[in-house]
Structures are given as C-alpha cells and as structure tokens.
Amino acid sequence: MLQKTNFFVYPNLTPKDSLFVIQNAVAKQSVLLIVGNCRVDYEGRASSKLDWGERLVMIKSDRSILIHRSTGYEPVNWQPPGCIIQTELVSGIDLKIRAIRSQPRETLEILFDELSLVTILNLVDKGAFSLYVSEEDIKKSIMLRPSLIEENFRCIIDEKMQPTGFIDIFGVDEEGNPVIIEIKRGTVRKEAVIQLRGYVEPLSKTNPKIRGIIAAPKLGKGIKPLLDSMNLEYKRINVKKCAEILKRSEGSKISDFFTKPKS
Amino acid sequence: MLQKTNFFVYPNLTPKDSLFVIQNAVAKQSVLLIVGNCRVDYEGRASSKLDWGERLVMIKSDRSILIHRSTGYEPVNWQPPGCIIQTELVSGIDLKIRAIRSQPRETLEILFDELSLVTILNLVDKGAFSLYVSEEDIKKSIMLRPSLIEENFRCIIDEKMQPTGFIDIFGVDEEGNPVIIEIKRGTVRKEAVIQLRGYVEPLSKTNPKIRGIIAAPKLGKGIKPLLDSMNLEYKRINVKKCAEILKRSEGSKISDFFTKPKS
DNA sequence: TCATACATGTCGACG
DNA sequence: CGTCGACGTGTATGA
Ligand SMILES: [Mg+2]
Ligand SMILES: [Mg+2]
Numbered sequence: 001m002l003q004k005t006n007f008f009v010y011p012n013l014t015p016k017d018s019l020f021v022i023q024n025a026v027a028k029q030s031v032l033l034i035v036g037n038c039r040v041d042y043e044g045r046a047s048s049k050l051d052w053g054e055r056l057v058m059i060k061s062d063r064s065i066l067i068h069r070s071t072g073y074e075p076v077n078w079q080p081p082g083c084i085i086q087t088e089l090v091s092g093i094d095l096k097i098r099a100i101r102s103q104p105r106e107t108l109e110i111l112f113d114e115l116s117l118v119t120i121l122n123l124v125d126k127g128a129f130s131l132y133v134s135e136e137d138i139k140k141s142i143m144l145r146p147s148l149i150e151e152n153f154r155c156i157i158d159e160k161m162q163p164t165g166f167i168d169i170f171g172v173d174e175e176g177n178p179v180i181i182e183i184k185r186g187t188v189r190k191e192a193v194i195q196l197r198g199y200v201e202p203l204s205k206t207n208p209k210i211r212g213i214i215a216a217p218k219l220g221k222g223i224k225p226l227l228d229s230m231n232l233e234y235k236r237i238n239v240k241k242c243a244e245i246l247k248r249s250e251g252s253k254i255s256d257f258f259t260k261p262k263s
Numbered sequence: 264m265l266q267k268t269n270f271f272v273y274p275n276l277t278p279k280d281s282l283f284v285i286q287n288a289v290a291k292q293s294v295l296l297i298v299g300n301c302r303v304d305y306e307g308r309a310s311s312k313l314d315w316g317e318r319l320v321m322i323k324s325d326r327s328i329l330i331h332r333s334t335g336y337e338p339v340n341w342q343p344p345g346c347i348i349q350t351e352l353v354s355g356i357d358l359k360i361r362a363i364r365s366q367p368r369e370t371l372e373i374l375f376d377e378l379s380l381v382t383i384l385n386l387v388d389k390g391a392f393s394l395y396v397s398e399e400d401i402k403k404s405i406m407l408r409p410s411l412i413e414e415n416f417r418c419i420i421d422e423k424m425q426p427t428g429f430i431d432i433f434g435v436d437e438e439g440n441p442v443i444i445e446i447k448r449g450t451v452r453k454e455a456v457i458q459l460r461g462y463v464e465p466l467s468k469t470n471p472k473i474r475g476i477i478a479a480p481k482l483g484k485g486i487k488p489l490l491d492s493m494n495l496e497y498k499r500i501n502v503k504k505c506a507e508i509l510k511r512s513e514g515s516k517i518s519d520f521f522t523k524p525k526s
Numbered sequence: 527t528c529a530t531a532c533a534t535g536t537c538g539a540c541g
Numbered sequence: 542c543g544t545c546g547a548c549g550t551g552t553a554t555g556a
C-alpha cells in the first residue's frame with residue numbers, strides 16, 4: 001500500500017479486504033477507482049447484462065458511478081449522481097457493489113471476483129470552469145444588442161408579456177409586430193423549425209402578423225425552403241460577435257459565466 | 264513502480280519522465296489514467312477554460328479522452344474516440360497533452376504541472392454486453408407478432424413499398440388502410456406526436472385513409488387530446504411481453520443482441 | 527413530480 | 542460528409 005498526500009493505491013486486494021477500503025472511501029466522498037474482473041447487471045428503464053471481463057469502475061464524490069471498458073467515450077454501464085451504494089461480500093469470495101437510484105427506479109449491480117487495483121483519490125480542485133458560447137450566451141447578447149436580429153428590434157423582458165414559457169426571446173419589430181425568436185447554437189435542422197412553428201402557430205390565430213425568426217450561426221441543407229413554406233425567417237448569428245458583446249459587458253454579471261464543483 | 268500482469272502504477276512522476284510512459288501507453292493502446300494538477304483548454308463547437316486543479320484524465324484504447332473532476336457523471340472536458348494525441352514538455356517542467364479531432368475541428372489541451380499518479384491498464388475484456396428493450400427490440404417484436412398493434416395488422420417489409428426512410432413500421436390494417444407506426448421505448452411526449460404527424464401528413468394528401476399510430480409503453484400527460492386533435496392513435500405496448508417474444512425467437516438472430524468491445 | 531428544451535451531447539444508419 | 546433519429550441519454554428549469 002502506497003500512501004501520498006492525496007491518493008492511496010491498493011494492488012491485488014482480496015474482495016474481503018476491499019470491503020472496508022471501499023466503504024470508507026465512499027463515506028469520505030473520495031473518488032474511488034476499482035480495476036478488476038467483474039460482471040454487471042442493470043435493471044431499470046432498460047435491462048442489461050455484461051459478462052465477465054476486466055473493467056475500470058469509477059465511484060465519484062457525488063456517488064455517480066461509471067463502468068468503463070477499454071473503449072468508448074461512454075461508460076458501458078453507469079449510475080448518475082446521488083444513488084445509494086451498498087457493498088457486500090458474496091459467498092465469502094466475491095465483492096458485490098449495488099447502486100440504487102429511486103427516480104426512475106434503477107439498480108446497478110457489479111460483482112467482482114478479482115480486484116487488480118483499487119485507488120482512492122482526494123482531488124483538490126477549486127478551479128473555475130467557464131464555457132461559451134451556449135444558447136443562453138447568444139440569448140444574452142441579443143438582449144444586450146437587439147440589432148443583432150434587425151434594426152429597431154426590441155426585446156420584451158417582462159415575463160407577464162410573454163405568451164408561453166418556452167420561447168427563447170419575445171420581442172417587437174419596428175412596425176410593432178410581435179416576434180418570436182428561437183435560438184440555436186449550432187446548425188438549424190428541421191426539428192428547430194418545427195419547434196418554432198409550435199410556438200408561432202397557436203399565437204398566429206389571434207394575431208396573424210406575428211413573426212417567427214430562427215437565430216443561429218448556420219442553416220442546414222434544405223431548411224430554407226421549409227422555413228419559407230411555414231412563413232418563418234432566419235437570421236444568421238455570428239457567435240464570435242456574441243462572445244465579444246458578452247465580454248464587454250461581463251463586469252455586471254461575471255458570476256453567470258463561472259461555476260465551481262459542488263464538493 | 265509496481266508491476267502486475269495487467270497494470271503499471273507510477274506515483275509522482277515528473278512531467279519529463281512521464282513523457283515516455285504516456286506516449287508508450289497510447290501507442291500500445293492501453294487505458295491510461297493520469298491524476299494531477301492541471302489546466303484545460305477546449306476550443307471547437309464551443310470554447311472552455313478550466314483553471315488549475317486536480318483531476319483524473321482517462322485516455323482509452325480508442326483514444327477517447329475524459330477529464331473528470333471529483334463530481335459529475337459527465338466529464339468536464341472530453342474528446343470522443345479517434346482523436347490525434349500529442350504530448351509535449353513545456354518550459355521543461357510542464358506536460359502538455361493535446362488531442363485534436365478533425366470533424367468537427369476541435370482541440371483539447373491539458374497542461375499538467377504535477378503528476379500525482381499515472382496508471383496504465385491493459386484490460387482483458389471479451390465479455391458480451393446485451394441490452395433490452397430498445398426501440399429496435401420493440402420493432403422486432405411487432406414484426407414477429409403484428410397483433411401487438413391490432414388484430415389482422417400486417418407489416419410491410421419491402422422497403423420499396425415504404426413511403427420514406429424514417430418510418431419505424433409501415434403496414435396495412437384489416438381494412439387495407441395504410442398504417443404508419445412510430446415506436447417509443449419510453450413515455451410519449453409532444454415531440455413524438457409531432458414526429459409521427461410529420462410522417463403521416465404528407466402522405467395523407469394522396470391517401471386520406473392513412474392511419475398514424477404511436478406504439479409505446481406510456482402516454483405523457485396531455486398527449487391523448489393532442490393525438491386526437493391530429494387524428495392519430497395510441498397503442499400501448501407491454502415491453503416485458505416484447506422481451507418474451509424476442510427471447511422465444513432468439514435462436515435465429517441471437518447475434519443481433521450481443522456486441523463485444525472493438526479492441 | 528412531471529414536462530420541456532439544451533448539450534462541445536454521443537452514436538449509428540443511411541444517402 | 543451531412544442529415545436524421547435513438548439514447549438506460551444527463552442536466553437544468555419551471556410549473
Ligand atoms: Mg428554445
Ligand atoms: Mg422513429
């Protein structure tokens with residue numbers, strides 16, 4: 001057993017000896033890595049079985065669990081944060097880890113018959129994470145500079161004035177016509193057009209002059225005719241310009257752009 | 264340095280010494296775990312910065328990369344499989360790992376100034392993975408037993424007979440009316456209804472007797488009236504019954520239900 | 527709790 | 542290479 005300030009490595013533990021180590025690590029909210037020969041059963045929204053083989057199991061501070069094989073970005077099995085974790089010795093020789101989630105009800109069972117390597121990590125991490133440009137960022141920059149949509153476009157902030165809750169931006173054009181804007185951070189596909197139509201259509205019955213505009217950096221192939229057929233519009237958005245606009249105004253709400261890990 | 268048959272553990276490597284170890288592990292398509300103090304920059308569809316802190320970086324056999332903090336099911340930064348990985352010593356003291364993806368063009372840069380623990384894993388894993396019930400499974404069971412939809416319903420297999428490529432099942436009811444079936448493995452939401460309408464509507468212009476049926480285990484709240492208003496139907500599916508039907512007929516195409524890791 | 531929409535979604539299939 | 546739809550999607554948000 002090697003000990004350093006922030007990690008512990010346990011090669012070739014017996015399942016029996018691993019029990020205390022693992023329970024302790026979970027209780028202390030360490031990050032736990034278990035490498036060994038295992039079998040995995042999942043039951044919930046779907047069901048799955050994974051036959052015996054060597055995998056890397058990660059149990060994180062928030063009790064999220066990821067089971068990784070040697071390939072694939074995505075874990076072969078997993079449990080999102082917050083599940084209940086139980087450990088148990090089976091037949092005196094195997095380690096069973098059970099992780100249960102209640103909503104939706106899902107159970108994950110990992111049975112190890114051999115543990116090559118158990119590692120406990122206490123990660124010190126206060127680093128800020130910032131990401132742009134999200135759809136929310138585009139929205140903010142349009143709010144800050146409505147001319148990104150068109151001259152004399154005005155956003156209506158008051159939520160009481162908004163027709164429904166899912167509209168990205170509601171505003172008024174220079175003629176006073178109501179405008180619904182659907183923002184996409186990537187290429188506009190058919191789905192986005194249908195989504196916008198879903199917002200516009202019910203309102204156009206009471207006000208036929210209502211306009212629907214998709215604001216996005218790129219239009220997919222064949223989308224322009226579709227928009228035309230539904231009498232909807234497209235406004236190209238330069239995401240770099242959005243980043244500029246936000247950067248210039250960041251003094252006020254810099255906290256919006258940074259998040260820290262919860263633990 | 265500890266050596267076992269299938270893993271190597273390197274505590275407290277200097278960035279300089281880590282270079283060979285890491286390059287070698289990537290070349291040999293091992294699974295590589297790097298724990299240390301790092302900073303991460305990502306640029307691509309979006310851009311992100313992650314300030315200094317301790318994280319676990321996983322480089323898998325297929326050159327997928329995951330950067331995990333102490334919490335969160337999802338990695339804070341990542342690169343999907345197949346990226347190009349470059350390693351470099353910066354200023355003689357820091358380790359830079361760069362992972363580049365070409366489609367879409369995205370770069371991930373990790374800069375380590377301290378490596379607590381480098382682990383190399385050679386996972387032996389031939390275990391089969393099977394999952395059910397997917398939408399595809401429901402489709403197969405309806406094909407095997409069309410009465411799951413209704414008595415005397417018949418599926419039309421011939422793709423040349425199918426109106427468009429995205430329809431889950433195309434068939435004919437006992438009156439000879441064409442039927443389009445949209446399958447959902449979970450709760451039916453508005454989106455699924457709109458999707459089905461998108462398939463049915465263009466065809467109902469030439470044949471007004473065409474029917475659209477959503478086959479799923481559950482109907483969302485408020486979906487029934489929506490279906491009615493669009494003249495679409497709902498057929499409840501018992502997924503356990505689907506599993507039964509497939510299990511009984513599995514002799515023929517058992518290979519469809521199992522996949523093995525690529526490496 | 528349920529419904530809705532975003533995501534660097536990822537992944538696979540098809541054209 | 543782009544488009545489309547499934548996914549145990551996960552995650553945040555609002556009713
Ligand atoms: Mg929106
Ligand atoms: Mg479908």
